[in-house]
Amino acid sequence: MAEGDTILRLARRFDATLVGETVSATAPSPRGKAANVDRLDGHRLERAEARGKHLLLEFGELSLHSHLGMSGGWHFYRPGAGWRRPRSSAWAVLSGGEWEAVQFGGPTLRVTTTGRLRRDPQIARLGPDILADDFDPEAVIATMRADPTRGLGEALLDQHLVAGIGNIFKSEACFAARIDPWRATGDLSDEELREALLAARAQMTAAVESGGRHRFQIYKRRQSVCPSCRGPVSSRGQGDANRTTYWCPRCQS
Ligand SMILES: [Zn+2]
Structure with missing residues (x-):
């Protein structure tokens, strides 16, 4: 993908x-x-x-x-x-x-x-590129505020809000920032949204540098355990496109 x-x-x-x-x-x-x-x-x-x-x-x-x-x-x-x-x-x-x-x-x-x-x-109509040298999370946060009802996982996939994040890094970013991907963006603080965006950028930058050999923490861990707390990993389709989100209910609450 x-x-x-x-x-x-x-x-x-x-x-x-x-x-x-x-x-x-x-x-x-x-x-x-x-x-x-x-x-x-x-x-x-x-x-x-x-x-x-x-x-x-x-x-x-x-x-x-x-x-x-x-x-x-x-x-x-x-x-x-x-x-x-x-x-x-x-x-x-x-x-x-x-x-x-x-x-x-x-x-x-x-x-x-x-x-x-x-x-x-x-x-x-693409939003700011998550991997651009001059990426500014504040611009994305401002546009995310226009639709406060969507879950964070769904908002991160919306290429009009922020360009480049796909299904893998949507889950990876929420896990790295320890934020529940089902929380509505309107219920999240600017600080939390910023952390999720910067986590996506950091994870994806690491994947670029590793030449595609990046290890995922939570994506497709359904049969496995959370690498942080050893609890079970959950997965469920999210958003209009029903793309599967992976998350740890214990670490991301
Ligand atoms: Zn966990």
Whole structure:
């Protein structure tokens, strides 16, 4: 599952491999052809940017917009190396210099003009990026106050409030801050909301630094015990999308 930490690592991987390169772009699968991936052929990748869970690759006037959701991925290969999945199933292949970046699956892959992408409501209405250098929790707290009835776990997932937190780090942040994810945001103090947001940022930053080998404390611990108090971990679907929240009722009350 690709949350903001995965997307930021991907953007850095592009920085290290294909940014600055003129790419050859192909779309082996019909889905990639429908996304107009081949329009990028012969263009230079100028910038790779993570905006929450969205990856934006800027090729001058054209941009590629990728959202991986639960199932999508980008793989990086040396030219001629064996691939982990069949070539025919790739949505996009970007080759340049010493690397190939290959994209498979996910809810969103499209090529559009850079100007249109920046105005796209999906991108333009994103809240502050939890992993941005200048992330300011106060701005998020102020907008959270507009809907005081929602549970904290649900609010942390709302990409219009704060961009980048997904289902794993929603649970991890509430656990690290020792706050019950079912408490309504209106019942939480500014200090508690700040702690939850900064916990999400700290956990996700650690995941970026560890290269994806981050160990989760509470997520999917249902069959297990709380690492802090050894009590049972609870789990239940939360919010309109019914995404499962994991929490320790003893430590997070
Ligand atoms: Zn506990």
